[in-house]
Amino acid sequence: MARTDTKGVTARSPRPPKKTSPASRAARRPAIAKTETPYHHGALREALLRAAERVLERDGLAGLTLRAVAREAGVSHAAPTHHFGDLTGLVSELAAIGFRQFNAAMASACDTATSPLDRALARPKAYVAYAQAHPGMYGLMFRTERLDYSRPSLHEAAESSFAGLANAISAMRQEPISGNALTIEQGAAIARAWSMVHGFTMLLLDGRLEDILERLPAGTTAEQLLEAILKSTVAARMPTST
Amino acid sequence: MARTDTKGVTARSPRPPKKTSPASRAARRPAIAKTETPYHHGALREALLRAAERVLERDGLAGLTLRAVAREAGVSHAAPTHHFGDLTGLVSELAAIGFRQFNAAMASACDTATSPLDRALARPKAYVAYAQAHPGMYGLMFRTERLDYSRPSLHEAAESSFAGLANAISAMRQEPISGNALTIEQGAAIARAWSMVHGFTMLLLDGRLEDILERLPAGTTAEQLLEAILKSTVAARMPTST
DNA sequence: CTCCCTATCTTTACATCGTAAAGATTGCAT
C-alpha cells in the first residue's frame, strides 16, 4: 500500500525520512507482475470515469468526490487531476456520458412507438424512466452547479439532447422547426414540455410527489400519475387525434 | 479576536500553554461594554438565521457553510451546533423561513388579481418571480439534499405551501378538493401545475432556457415565455372563459 | 446573599475534501 489515502489512516503521522526510497515500490513489483498496478495505468481516464459512475450509483451525489473515485480506481488521490483538471472536469465528463446514455434511451424509446399518441407518450415516459433508473446520474446532469458546459463533450451531448426534444415537439405540432429561429408559440411548446417533464422528474426524485401519490386511489404509481398528466395534456393539444 | 476561525489564519500554529488564561477575555470586555460581544449572545439562534440568509444571498448555496455563518454572526465556528445540531438543522430552519416568505408572496399575489384569467396567471408568475428574486433561497428549498422534513417548522411551512397550490387548482377547476382523498384527475392537475412551474423555474435558474430564449424574437424575456406557456395551457383547460 | 447547576459559547482536535507543487517512473522520439 504505497497509497496514502486509504480511509482511516491519519494523515498527520510522523513521516519517515524526507526522501522516499525509490526501491520500496520496485521491490513489491519485481518486473514479473504486470497485473500488479503498474505506475503507468495506460487507460486511467476511462477507468476513472467507470469508477466514478460506480461511486455515483453506490454512494450518490454526495459521495462522488475526487478522492473516492481515485480510491475506487485504485490510484493515488491526485491522479485524476492530470486527466480532468479538477472535480468540475471529472463531473462534467461523467455528465456527458450520462447525456449520451440518456439520448440513446430516448432514441430507442421512440423506435418502439407505433400510434401517434404512443409517440407522444413514449418520450416523456422514457425520460422519467431513465431518471428513475439512474437517479444519481440524473441528479448529476441537472442538479449540479459544478458542471462546465464549455467542455465540448458535455456541450455537445447536452445540445443533442435538446435537439431531440425540439424535434419531438416539431413532429407533434406537425410543423418543421427552423434551426435558428423560433416563434413564441414554438418556444412555449418546447419550454412547456421540457419544464413539465423535468419538473415532474425532480419532484419525483425528491419525494415531493409522495404527498399526492398517497392521496390517490391506493396503489397508484408515479407512472400512472404521469400518464394521466400526459394524456389530458396531449388530448388538449394534439391536432385532431381521435 | 479570541475567535480562531478568522479566514487565512493557519489552524496548525504552535499553540500557547494548554490552559487559556481566563483573564484574557475579561480584560478586553471590562464590564462596561455591553455592546461588545458578550459571552452569552441572548438571541444567537435568530441572529444565526439572519446571518445565514445574508451569506446565502451574498455567496450562494456553495458559500453557505456552518463556519461562514458563524463568522458572519461574529461567534465561534462551533456555536451554531448548540442551536441547530448540525448543518442540516441550520439549513432546514432557513428553508422553513424561505417557505414562509414564499407563501406570503403567493398569498399577496392572489389578492391583487381580479379576473379569473388573472387569478390563473398570478400564482405561477409570482412563483417564478420569487425564485428569481431569491435564487439562493429557492435553490436551498428545492435543490438541497440536506433538508430534514421531519423538522416541524419545515414540514409545516412546506405543507402549507402545498396546500396553497392544491387550493388554487381546486378553485380553477371549480370543484372542492377533499382534504385526504384525490381523484386521479385532481392529482394529475395538481402534479401537472406544480411540475410545470417548478421545472420552468429550475431550468430558468440553471440557465438552461437560454438556448430557447435567444432563438425567440429579440428581446423576449423569460416572463413573456412563461406567459405564453400559461396562456395556451389555461386556454385549453379553463372552463368556458372567453 | 451565596453557591452551584445548567445552558450557552469557545477552544481544541481530527477526519475528510480539493488542489497545488514537487518528486518518481516510464514510454517514446531522437
Add this chain to the structure above:
DNA sequence: ATGCAATCTTTACGATGTAAAGATAGGGAG
C-alpha cells in the same frame, strides 16, 4: 542509448463538519 515529456505518487495546506472538553454567566435552591 539517452533525454524529454507525459503520467502517477507524495507531500503539504487551507477549508469544512463535527465531536469533546473547557470557560462563562444566568438563575434557582439553600
